[in-house]
Amino acid sequence: MAWWGTKGASDPTRKNRFLVEFGNGGVLLSVSSVTKPSVTIEKKEYRMINHFYNYPGIPKWEPITIKFVDNKIWGEGAKRSTAHVLYEMLVASGYVDPDKSATVRETIPVIGTSKAAMMDNSFGDGTARIYQLDHEGKRSLENWELKNPIITKISWGELDYGDDGLVEYTLDISYDYAVYSNE
16 A cells, blocks of 8 residues: 555645636636646856856746636526637737727727736736645645736647547646745
8 A cells, every 4th residue: 555545644635626716707617727836946156266156046937827628608698618718818808809900999999918907807806826625625725826917828729530539728827926825
């Protein structure tokens, strides 16, 4: 028996117990996977006479990727899909379809995609959250709050006649920094 299988010794965290939440829309139900935050610490190297000495530099938070399964959302008299929600996030951030830009310019000035618009309109309160849950899926063991997230890539997947798997979309998010808590 593995070391974590002994009675009462430990409770390893499972990869499939998590929730992702944006400040504007609550828990995202069609998420199939998410990368947790990671940080790279820049190394500074200094030379003194005939030796090199290493010192830590500035931390840089790496982007995360969220994968979604295409899912139709029914309710409130309308049908929406994950693809539609991702496109709404893009539009909410300031993107204007070139075919519609003439009509939009008549009503509001087009200023393009901005960080403030993306944070406020696509992410609500300017945060994205990842909750890692216990073995029962009830209590949060690890929380990550991504501050000032921006969308860097949306991919609406790939189609293939030779594959009967689920359609997956990806959303790449960069952020200024992440805050960890276990509350």
